Structures are given as structure tokens and as C-alpha cells.
Amino acid sequence: MTPTDVLPAKSDGARPVRVRFAPSPTGSLHLGGARTAIYNWAFARACSGSFILRIDDTDPERSTPENIAQIISALQWLGIDWDEGPVAGGDYGPYFQTERAATYVQALETLRANGWAYRCFCTPAELALMREAARAKGGSSGYDGSCRALSEEQSQARADAGEPFVWRLKIPADHGPIAFDDAVCGHTEFPEDSVDDFVLVRSDGSPTYNFASIVDDATMAITHVIRGNDHVSNTPKQILVLEGLGAQIPTFAHLSMINGPDGKKLSKRHGSTGVEEYADKGYLPEALMNYLALLGWSLDGETTLIDADTLKTRFSLEHVAKRPANFDFAKLTWMNGEYLRAMETDQFAQLMVERLAREGLCPPDDFARRPDWYQALAPMVSERAKLLTDIAPITRFLFVDVVKPDETARAKVLDKDPELVQRALRATLEALEAVEIWDVAHIEAAMADLPDVVDAKPRLAYQPLRVAIAGSTVSLPLNESMELLGREKTLARIRTLLQTMPEA
RNA sequence: GGCCCGUUCGUCUAGCGGUUGAGGACACCGCCCUCUCAAGGCGGAGGUCACGGGUUCGAAUCCCGUACGGGCUACCA
Numbered sequence: 001m002t003p004t005d006v007l008p009a010k011s012d013g014a015r016p017v018r019v020r021f022a023p024s025p026t027g028s029l030h031l032g033g034a035r036t037a038i039y040n041w042a043f044a045r046a047c048s049g050s051f052i053l054r055i056d057d058t059d060p061e062r063s064t065p066e067n068i069a070q071i072i073s074a075l076q077w078l079g080i081d082w083d084e085g086p087v088a089g090g091d092y093g094p095y096f097q098t099e100r101a102a103t104y105v106q107a108l109e110t111l112r113a114n115g116w117a118y119r120c121f122c123t124p125a126e127l128a129l130m131r132e133a134a135r136a137k138g139g140s141s142g143y144d145g146s147c148r149a150l151s152e153e154q155s156q157a158r159a160d161a162g163e164p165f166v167w168r169l170k171i172p173a174d175h176g177p178i179a180f181d182d183a184v185c186g187h188t189e190f191p192e193d194s195v196d197d198f199v200l201v202r203s204d205g206s207p208t209y210n211f212a213s214i215v216d217d218a219t220m221a222i223t224h225v226i227r228g229n230d231h232v233s234n235t236p237k238q239i240l241v242l243e244g245l246g247a248q249i250p251t252f253a254h255l256s257m258i259n260g261p262d263g264k265k266l267s268k269r270h271g272s273t274g275v276e277e278y279a280d281k282g283y284l285p286e287a288l289m290n291y292l293a294l295l296g297w298s299l300d301g302e303t304t305l306i307d308a309d310t311l312k313t314r315f316s317l318e319h320v321a322k323r324p325a326n327f328d329f330a331k332l333t334w335m336n337g338e339y340l341r342a343m344e345t346d347q348f349a350q351l352m353v354e355r356l357a358r359e360g361l362c363p364p365d366d367f368a369r370r371p372d373w374y375q376a377l378a379p380m381v382s383e384r385a386k387l388l389t390d391i392a393p394i395t396r397f398l399f400v401d402v403v404k405p406d407e408t409a410r411a412k413v414l415d416k417d418p419e420l421v422q423r424a425l426r427a428t429l430e431a432l433e434a435v436e437i438w439d440v441a442h443i444e445a446a447m448a449d450l451p452d453v454v455d456a457k458p459r460l461a462y463q464p465l466r467v468a469i470a471g472s473t474v475s476l477p478l479n480e481s482m483e484l485l486g487r488e489k490t491l492a493r494i495r496t497l498l499q500t501m502p503e504a
Numbered sequence: 505g506g507c508c509c510g511u512u513c514g515u516c517u518a519g520c521g522g523u524u525g526a527g528g529a530c531a532c533c534g535c536c537c538u539c540u541c542a543a544g545g546c547g548g549a550g551g552u553c554a555c556g557g558g559u560u561c562g563a564a565u566c567c568c569g570u571a572c573g574g575g576c577u578a579c580c581a
Binding site: 022058061194295298385394 | 580
């Protein structure tokens with residue numbers, strides 16, 4: 001097999017769309033990476049193309065199996081599926097760069113055969129000096145190409161003698177500016193002298209990112225390279241490699257960066273930057289995907305709630321914004337609430353039990369044991385929760401044995417008008433003790449005239465009861481709460497609170 | 505230093521030369537609903553479209569410059 005066999009033939013015919021997400025596993029999947037993955041995935045789906053996951057692990061120092069596993073599970077959590085890559089397999093593998101050494105060797109062979117590569121023996125010290133001098137002169141600060149002067153014999157002899165060297169790209173002297181039409185940024189041009197003869201293969205034989213990545217894109221027949229804005233300056237280098245290889249040049253689409261709320265680069269300082277942290281914090285994958293999709297892309301400027309199915313059919317590169325976006329936690333959180341409320345009752349109830357069980361408030365199989373109870377509770381909770389982590393605080397009073405009035409309840413209710421509290425609680429107790437059938441309808445009927453009985457405004461008449469059963473001035477609706485709590489517990493809590501009240 | 509890019513309400517965005525007195529969403533404020541909190545409904549405030557020059561009958565929309573912000577400038581990715 002000759003090197004060119006692995007390269008797609010140059011052709012003007014429309015190729016089937018193939019895009020890839022190629023994270024380097026030097027850390028977990030962060031928000032920016034997740035958005036890039038979502039755009040690639042949505043684009044592939046909308047074009048009926050293929051979405052490929054490739055692990056760009058050419059940095060041996062920082063790449064770890066743990067990071068790879070984490071990235072994969074984060075993508076799965078988000079609901080992103082890939083047609084080729086780790087787990088999925090595919091015809092263009094392997095999908096780990098560390099397993100693709102042969103491909104890079106072949107690509108280098110092709111480059112050499114085409115006169116596009118040469119050995120460089122310069123030492124790091126020499127290189128540093130060179131950069132310094134170039135920068136002082138005020139021009140571009142790249143490699144000056146001194147090893148180009150070496151003849152093939154000299155070069156080979158020094159290599160044979162064991163002198164360390166790297167392979168550099170030999171950019172044709174009269175090349176001219178390198179231009180490409182970015183699907184997001186539009187026409188982009190780089191002067192030829194702004195790109196230097198960069199390193200292709202390190203002295204240890206491993207390929208650099210700018211070489212391996214684009215060779216893989218070519219051999220994997222990638223048609224659209226959708227990636228972060230930080231790669232714009234790498235693009236001319238990669239195009240040059242493609243030219244040297246005689247390979248087809250894909251369409252590039254560079255996405256703007258995501259900044260923190262303060263407009264500065266997103267970092268831990270702003271809160272969570274890793275996708276899995278959002279799962280822990282109680283965000284739904286659908287909400288995170290929706291939010292991230294809208295951070296730099298819009299469907300029509302009006303629609304804000306966009307589900308995965310819509311993304312998969314309507315996503316397009318044309319509406320991707322050029323400018324960087326600031327991450328807004330408040331909007332993400334609002335959106336999460338929207339998705340929570342849109343959930344089917346049973347589905348939400350299951351999530352609820354999962355969360356409660358995690359807190360030790362109920363057994364893991366509690367939903368199966370009393371589905372009706374949870375189905376009644378679920379809508380009241382989903383209406384109030386913004387995050388999954390809100391569930392436990394909201395419902396805790398239904399699961400614990402005793403509730404203790406919190407500080408606000410003390411100050412604003414119990415201590416404020418003890419006399420009214422006792423009056424209201426006694427009246428409530430009396431009314432509830434008479435309830436024959438313990439359900440919302442009967443409880444409600446019994447409680448309806450409480451304000452008249454205690455001669456207080458409704459809000460004041462009912463607050464003591466709320467404190468008694470929930471220990472708080474804020475709770476789920478009372479009648480429903482009492483039904484769910486059960487007759488005995490409800491009455492017991494009212495009596496308990498009454499006993500703690502000072503004698504009037 | 506050099507090379508590239510960006511700049512519309514606090515934030516995310518719509519806008520591709522006239523139909524825009526710049527539209528939507530989050531957040532904020534008010535009212536309604538109401539046993540609290542939410543949810544929901546209604547309404548409000550918030551933008552001299554970074555700035556300065558052009559081009560044009562007409563510019564947020566096209567061109568040039570300035571300022572500010574960002575990226576790259578490694579044998580990192």
C-alpha cells in the first residue's frame with residue numbers, strides 16, 4: 001500500500017458529510033469542548049452525515065485513560081452518539097492517535113516524496129536565539145529555515161550519525177498567501193511569511209498536533225472541521241500539509257470561545273467548567289445541551305427551547321455567531337427548570353426517588369412501592385425545583401420523623417404572635433380530627449373556614465400549620481402536603497408544636 | 505513585537521442597505537392569581553447598534569481608521 005492509498009482521492013464531487021470531535025484527553029470534558037461536540041454532532045445529523053469521535057492523545061505527558069473514559073461518559077450523558085470512534089468502531093480506525101503511528105509515517109513519506117519535508121538539526125537553544133532575534137527585528141517570529149540548505153546526503157549522514165533531528169514542513173518559497181473560506185468567520189487569509197516551517201515529527205518520532213490532526217482528518221475523509229477558535233492560526237499550517245500531501249481541503253468552521261460571566265476566559269473561578277460537575281449539581285443533560293447549543297448559535301432568534309431532535313434536523317453553520325459568548329448560569333438554571341417541568345410525571349418521580357435515596361431519605365425502590373404517592377408529589381415538586389438538587393430540601397419534611405421550626409419560622413410566626421399561633425393550631429387540630437376520609441378534598445373542606453374561625457387573614461391563619469408540618473414559612477401546598485404526610489403524622493406534628501408553645 | 509479575529513439592552517441573541525420608533529429570551533421591577541413558595545398570565549424599565557470618518561437618496565447592516573477584547577506566535581493540543 002502506498003501512502004496515497006490511505007488518502008481520499010481529490011475530487012470535486014460532493015462527498016458525504018463527515019465531521020469529527022477530536023478532544024485531547026488532557027483533562028475532563030469542559031463546557032467549550034461539549035459545545036464543540038454538540039455542534040459537530042448536530043451538524044452531522046442535520047446533514048445526514050457521519051459523526052466521528054477521535055481521541056487526539058498525542059501528548060503523552062498529559063493524556064490519561066481516566067480522562068478518555070471521563071470524556072466518553074460525559075458525551076454519553078449529554079446524549080451525543082457517534083457513528084465511529086471508541087466503543088463504536090468504524091472503517092477509518094483506529095480512533096486513537098497513539099495507535100495511528102503508521103499513518104503518520106506514511107504521510108511523512110508522501111511529504112518527503114513530494115519535496116515538502118526536511119530534517120532540522122537545530123537545537124532548542126539555537127531555536128530560542130532565532131526566535132528572539134526575529135522578534136527583535138519586528139517581523140514574524142518563526143523558524144528561519146536554516147536547515148533547508150542541507151543537501152539530502154548531508155542530512156542523511158547526520159541522521160545516520162545519530163544526531164537528533166525533527167522533520168519540518170518545507171513551505172514552497174513562492175507559495176503566496178494561504179486563504180480559506182471559514183464557514184463561520186468567512187474568508188480568511190494569512191500572509192505566506194506568517195507561517196513558518198513548523199515541526200511535523202518530533203525528535204522522538206512522534207507527530208505534532210498540527211501534523212497528526214490534519215492527516216487524520218484527511219485519512220478519515222473529514223469534510224468539515226468544526227472546532228474552537230483557538231485553532232484559526234493553525235489552519236494555514238494544516239492546509240499547507242494537505243497541499244503537500246495532495247489531499248482535499250475540508251471546510252473549516254471556527255467557533256468562538258466561551259467566557260465566564262465576567263467576560264474573562266472561563267475557569268474554575270467562575271464555578272464548574274466540567275460537564276460531569278453539572279450532572280452532580282442537578283442539571284439535566286437536555287437542558288445543558290440546549291443552553292450550550294444556544295451559546296453561539298440561534299435557530300431563528302426567537303426560539304429558546306430547542307430539544308435534541310430539533311437540533312438534529314435544524315442545526316446549521318450559517319447561524320453560528322462569531323463573537324465570544326459569556327456563560328450565564330441564571331439562564332441555564334431557568335432552562336433546567338423548564339425541562340424539569342416538561343418531564344412526564346413518572347419520569348420525574350423516578351429521578352426524584354433517585355435523588356432522595358442518594359440523600360438517604362427513602363429506599364431506592366420507593367417509587368415501585370408507592371407509585372401513587374409519588375405521582376401526586378411529583379408535579380408539585382417539579383413546579384418548584386430548578387435543579388435536581390432542589391428536590392430533597394423541598395420534600396424533606398415528608399420523609400423525616402420530626403421537623404424543627406427554622407429561624408425564620410420562629411421570628412416571623414411563632415414569636416411574633418404566639419396567641420394567634422395557638423388559636424390557629426387548636427382550631428386546625430379540631431377541624432382535622434373530624435376529617436373522616438383523609439384526602440385533599442376532605443381536608444380542604446375541613447380547612448376552608450379556618451380564617452373565619454380564628455378571625456385572621458388567610459395567610460396568617462394558615463402559617464402556623466405550615467410551620468407545624470414543614471418547620472418552615474415556605475412549603476408545598478398545605479392540603480396536599482397533609483394528605484401525603486398522612487393523618488397521624490400530621491396531627492402529631494400539630495400537637496407537638498402546640499406543646500412547645502408557652503401557655504397563653 | 506508579528507499575524508489573525510471579534511465589538512447590537514447587564515447576559516444570550518435576531519438583524520445580511522429601506523417594511524426597525526432595533527425584535528425575542530434570561531435576569532430585574534410592577535400587577536394579577538394565591539394558604540407560603542413556585543409555576544402561570546399581563547405589563548414595565550433597559551440599547552446614541554464600541555468610537556471616528558467615508559460610500560449611498562438612505563447604514564446596526566458596505567469600506568477605511570482608532571480603541572478595547574480575544575486567539576496564535578512550542579519538538580502543547
